[in-house]
Amino acid sequence: MEATVVRTGTEGKTWGGGNEPLKASYGKMMMWFFILSDALTFSGFLAAYGFSRFKFIDSWPIADEVFNHFPFLHGVDAPMYYVALMTFILIFSSVTMVLAVDAGHHMKKGKVTIYMFLTIIGGAIFVGSQAWEWKNFISGEYGAVTTNGGNILQFVDSDGERVALSDIAVPIAGDRVEHESNTGIWFDAGEDLPTYSLDEIKAGFIQNEGLLIRTQKLTEDGKKTILSREESLMKLNNDANGTVEGANLTHNEYGAPLFADFFFFITGFHGFHVLSGVIINIIIFFNVIIGTYDRRGSYEMVEKVGLYWHFVDLVWVFVFTFFYLV
Amino acid sequence: MAHDTTHSNGSATRRIWIVFAILSVVTIVEVILGIIKPVFLTDTFLLGMRLLNWIFIILTIYKAYYIAWAFMHLEHETKGLRRAIVWTAIFLISYLIFILLTEGGYIYDVYKNGHTAWDF
Structure with a gap:
């Protein structure tokens, strides 16, 4: 980093600058303090997640049921396999990053270039995977019915297997149609119509004797409560007020909307860190190629972005545990 | 940067791969435990939390330790x-x-x- 140090003419004096009291350069130490503060931000989010979860400890969604998709395995229940794969990809990109740093210590430009490139690829795959996870989460799988109390009712058959709204609904003609801008002169805004109306679901539910309702409440052994047929009918007739498919910030077919809020916010914030990490890595990658650090005589810049990259991995280890495992 | 002269290329690289192996094994163990959810671990409670969750958290901190110490070079600071x-x-x-x-x-x-x- 000699190239960027401003000479003050007071070198050698205690307060003259250029001191390294912790034997770390200024840039590296500031990167560490940035990481520390960023770690506190993430712990704030994760602790808030824990707070909300403790608040709804007996009705929180079960992650295994929410995140059970794997590419090209359609309809197969694959809990956590994909997120485990994502974790591996990120850990491996951390390994290539630390190998790049190590090669930098030995001033091997070629090796630094290759390892930086692999790190960037790993990061890009990870961000893409996260986008795919979001897509699955947003579009949902089975759908559910919402209640007046803001809860979710899901449907299962007599074996306890989930049943999708599309398999229940009986089409009813003459229902409300969506109000669109081309049908009204004074069109301002129209409410989106759900794919299936509550009446269609109710009609289908009454027809199919085998269907039962599953509430959000968790039983002693951590499963969702399944109501009897009579309770189910009563619940559906008295409490239900609409249908929901997928999840956004206010509605969530998997359970508490807070779960979706935290999922979007925490994985989104982390994904943004990965994205910015990839961009920073790309910048450094090109600097390595054009020989900036070779001329500078030190690859410490690679080490500094490496710290950031490992931090992103470190955070993911915790997000993985608290969102998918615990 | 203080350590680059004290380590030869071989030993530093070896350490990286060993740490990668540890992190991978721990992740695999976590995923397996998360999928099979052994009954004796989910039914045992320790300080108000299921034993399985304690195991997950401890393994996570174990992984975090290796990432911070080996990958982020805290052990050399x-x-x-x-x-x-x-x-x-x-x-x-x-x-x-x-x-x-x-x-x-x-x-x-x-x-x-x-x-x-x-x-x-």
């Missing part, structure tokens, strides 16, 4: 820098977690036992 980073984080985060989880548990009790109906 001076004690002062290491402590400034690690102890600050551990103190503030434990404090925050304790406060928020206690409060979350309290609100759960209020929802459950209070006189106001929340699900109507």
Whole structure:
């Protein structure tokens, strides 16, 4: 980093600058303090997640049921396999990053270039995977019915297997149609119509004797409560007020909307860190190629972005545990 | 940068691969435990939490230790820098977690036992 140090003419004096009291350069130490503060931000989010979860400890969604998709395995229940794969990809990109740093210590430009490139690829795959996870989460799988109390009712058959709204609904003609801008002169805004109306679901539910309702409440052994047929009918007739498919910030077919809020916010914030990490890595990658650090005589810049990259991995280890495992 | 002369290329690279192996094995163990969820681990409670969840958290901290020490080179930094980073984080985060989880548990009790109906 000699190239960027401003000479003050007071070198050698205690307060003259250029001191390294912790034997770390200024840039590296500031990167560490940035990481520390960023770690506190993430712990704030994760602790808030824990707070909300403790608040709804007996009705929180079960992650295994929410995140059970794997590419090209359609309809197969694959809990956590994909997120485990994502974790591996990120850990491996951390390994290539630390190998790049190590090669930098030995001033091997070629090796630094290759390892930086692999790190960037790993990061890009990870961000893409996260986008795919979001897509699955947003579009949902089975759908559910919402209640007046803001809860979710899901449907299962007599074996306890989930049943999708599309398999229940009986089409009813003459229902409300969506109000669109081309049908009204004074069109301002129209409410989106759900794919299936509550009446269609109710009609289908009454027809199919085998269907039962599953509430959000968790039983002693951590499963969702399944109501009897009579309770189910009563619940559906008295409490239900609409249908929901997928999840956004206010509605969530998997359970508490807070779960979706935290999922979007925490994985989104982390994904943004990965994205910015990839961009920073790309910048450094090109600097390595054009020989900036070779001329500078030190690859410490690679080490500094490496710290950031490992931090992103470190955070993911915790997000993985608290969102998918615990 | 203090350590680049003390390590030959071979030993540093070897350490990286060993740490990668450890992280991979721990992740695989976590995923397997998460999928099969052994009954004796989910039915045993320790300090109000299932034993399985404690195992997940401890394994996570174990992984975090290796990432910070080996990958982020904390093991080669001076004690002062290491402590400034690690102890600050551990103190503030434990404090925050304790406060928020206690409060979350309290609100759960209020929802459950209070006189106001929340699900109507």
